[in-house]
Amino acid sequence: MRVHQFYDDGLAHASYAILSDGEAVVVDPGRNPEPYLHFADQQQAKVVAVIETHPHADFVSSHLELHQLTGAPIYTSRLANAEYPHQPFNDGDGIRCGQTQLIAIDTPGHSPDSICVLLVDERNKPSAVFTGDTLFVGDVGRPDLREDAGKNKDRAKAFAIDLYHSLHEKLATLPADVTVYPAHGPGSLCGKNMGDERQSTIGREIRENYALQPMGEDQFVALILAEQPFVPKYFAFNVSVNKVGAPPFRSSIDAIPIIGYNQIPSEAIVVDGRPQALFKAGHYRGAFNIPDGEKFETWLGSVITPSESFYLVAADRPKLNTLLEKAAKIGYERLVSGAVIANDGPAVSSPFDISAFKDNPQGYTIVDIRNQSEQSEGKGFPGAVHIPLHELRDRLAQIPTDKPIVVHCAGGYRSAIGSSILDATLANSTVLDIGEHIKDFDHVL
Numbered sequence: 001m002r003v004h005q006f007y008d009d010g011l012a013h014a015s016y017a018i019l020s021d022g023e024a025v026v027v028d029p030g031r032n033p034e035p036y037l038h039f040a041d042q043q044q045a046k047v048v049a050v051i052e053t054h055p056h057a058d059f060v061s062s063h064l065e066l067h068q069l070t071g072a073p074i075y076t077s078r079l080a081n082a083e084y085p086h087q088p089f090n091d092g093d094g095i096r097c098g099q100t101q102l103i104a105i106d107t108p109g110h111s112p113d114s115i116c117v118l119l120v121d122e123r124n125k126p127s128a129v130f131t132g133d134t135l136f137v138g139d140v141g142r143p144d145l146r147e148d149a150g151k152n153k154d155r156a157k158a159f160a161i162d163l164y165h166s167l168h169e170k171l172a173t174l175p176a177d178v179t180v181y182p183a184h185g186p187g188s189l190c191g192k193n194m195g196d197e198r199q200s201t202i203g204r205e206i207r208e209n210y211a212l213q214p215m216g217e218d219q220f221v222a223l224i225l226a227e228q229p230f231v232p233k234y235f236a237f238n239v240s241v242n243k244v245g246a247p248p249f250r251s252s253i254d255a256i257p258i259i260g261y262n263q264i265p266s267e268a269i270v271v272d273g274r275p276q277a278l279f280k281a282g283h284y285r286g287a288f289n290i291p292d293g294e295k296f297e298t299w300l301g302s303v304i305t306p307s308e309s310f311y312l313v314a315a316d317r318p319k320l321n322t323l324l325e326k327a328a329k330i331g332y333e334r335l336v337s338g339a340v341i342a343n344d345g346p347a348v349s350s351p352f353d354i355s356a357f358k359d360n361p362q363g364y365t366i367v368d369i370r371n372q373s374e375q376s377e378g379k380g381f382p383g384a385v386h387i388p389l390h391e392l393r394d395r396l397a398q399i400p401t402d403k404p405i406v407v408h409c410a411g412g413y414r415s416a417i418g419s420s421i422l423d424a425t426l427a428n429s430t431v432l433d434i435g436e437h438i439k440d441f442d443h444v445l
Contacts, residue, residue: 001100001121003128003181005198006035010297010326011059012188014198016130016181018119020098025049026066027117027130028183031329032249033062033069049095051102052076053132053183054114055242057145057235058190059297060331064245077106079113084245089115100127105170107134109163110141110190116171118178128179129202134163135171136182138195140211142228145190146239150231160221172212176203189229189298227373230390234301234330241331252333253324259311259338261345268337269310271300272345273323276416276435278315283345287313289420291413292323299417301330302390313340349423352432354440357406364406364432367399369418374410381408381441389414392421404430412438 002019008030016027017039024045026036040047047070050063054077063074064084075095078088089095091106099122107116110133121127133141143159144150180200184190193210206212211224246252261284264270270287272279273296279289290299292314304310312327314320320339327333357364366384368375375386387395389409399405399422407419412435419433434441 001098001127003119003179004039005181006030006039007185007198008059008329009187010294011329012185012194013059014181014183014185018097018100018102019043019045020100020122022046023048023096023098025051025095025097025102026072027051027181028053028056028132029062029066031060031062031246031331032325033065034249036062036066037069046070047072048097049102050074051089051095051117051130052080052082052242053116053130053134054111055080055082055239056133056183057239058184058188058232059329060238060241060246062246062249063242065248068248075104077104077113077115079108080243081113082243084243105129107131107166107170109143109159109166110134111146112159112162114141114166118174126175126178128181129171129174130181130183131171132183133190134166135180135205135209136184136191136194137180137197137200137205138209139191139193140167140209140224141190142192143224144228145231145235148236156225157221160224161217163224164217164220167212171202172206174202176201176206178202180205187295189232192228229373230302230371230388232298232302232390233305234332237306238331246331247334249328253321253328256324256333256336257338258320259340261340261342263338264311264340269304269308270313271304271310272313272420273319274313274315274343276412276433278343279416279420280349280433281344282348284313284340284342285345285347286424287345287347287420288424289416291416292319292326293413295413296323297326297330299389299414300327300332303393303417303421304332304335306332306335309335309337311338311340312336313342315343316341349419350430350432352406352434352437354437357432363403365400365403367405367407367418367422368409369407369414370409384408389418392418393425396422396425399426401426401429404432406432406434408434408438408441410438412436
């Protein structure tokens with residue numbers, strides 16, 4: 001028996017293949033089916049099942065495409081109301097994989113349809129549990145993402161109560177040496193306090209996980225619902241896509257036309273994924289700069305809504321392919337009307353004069369686009385307008401435009417995005433990005 005973890009750093013997403021006696025089962029696969037097919041081929045194994053622990057909010061799964069390519073049935077909770085061909089997989093149901101068995105455990109809380117999957121080895125011994133978004137290393141899944149629970153406190157509280165019982169009455173009762181394989185690691189927005197390691201044990205989590213310490217239901221609910229991170233715009237969209245099943249990964253990307261700047265319609269949304277320096281040297285007027293990086297997917301899905309179409313710019317074909325693949329991981333390739341390969345553009349950004357700013361900071365409107373939790377730490381420029389980046393496009397009217405506008409974050413990446421948004425949407429305003437100069441203001445940040 002072997003468990004292989006696939007890890008996507010951009011989305012902090014972990015998926016798995018269980019291998020035994022020439023058979024493989026895939027758990028919570030990402031959008032691209034190729035790594036799983038390649039692994040099975042390398043191991044000379046047949047994919048016999050695909051398991052979804054729940055309809056994911058933060059990425060689009062390849063469960064349907066893997067089913068179409070391999071014939072392997074998809075297993076998921078009957079409560080998921082899945083519209084793709086599937087087998088219900090709930091409390092006590094089992095799947096054989098070679099000489100091992102996978103057993104479903106209903107664990108509602110993160111979502112009402114969440115399951116965990118217990119792996120029983122060749123000796124009939126519980127060996128590992130695939131916990132999806134229910135239990136992480138050092139953390140647990142947030143209960144405010146599904147069924148609009150983030151806007152409905154009573155619903156979020158009900159899910160948190162379910163999570164309490166799932167953790168304490170089901171997962172915590174497993175043998176202490178059972179390995180915990182979660183669907184996410186640090187950086188994911190599906191939790192708030194994940195540890196750096198990508199696997200753990202039940203015993204370690206009982207000892208060290210803050211949410212598994214002895215406490216009553218009410219205390220747990222208050223603890224879990226407090227200070228959860230923001231919810232990107234694309235999360236609900238991904239749940240709906242995953243309940244139906246996504247179209248094939250590669251053909252969806254290949255269908256996007258490559259065009260020139262002159263083919264972009266006026267008033268269209270343009271996302272420029274080039275580095276900040278290239279963007280600032282020249283870019284399509286009105287473009288948003290979301291530089292390629294580890295969090296490109298998250299910020300693309302936080303700035304652009306699933307109801308909007310856009311054009312995507314990259315510096316060359318390999319970088320364009322990378323950006324399109326990242327967009328597809330959250331189902332956004334269907335929003336890309338066309339892609340542009342370019343290293344220039346008609347508009348040039350205004351340079352940031354750090355000396356002038358230091359001499360007269362009162363002469364500028366300062367926009368702090370850090371998250372609320374960062375802003376609440378008490379550091380920042382006096383008198384700054386606080387608007388987290390994911391809310392910026394919705395709160396433009398709150399930004400005074402009678403002075404030059406300076407945008408800052410904690411490290412420079414988000415300010416590149418935020419300043420480009422304001423430059424594109426606030427007419428006749430001078431928008432400046434502190435960017436690489438942010439290190440000169442450590443005393444306030």
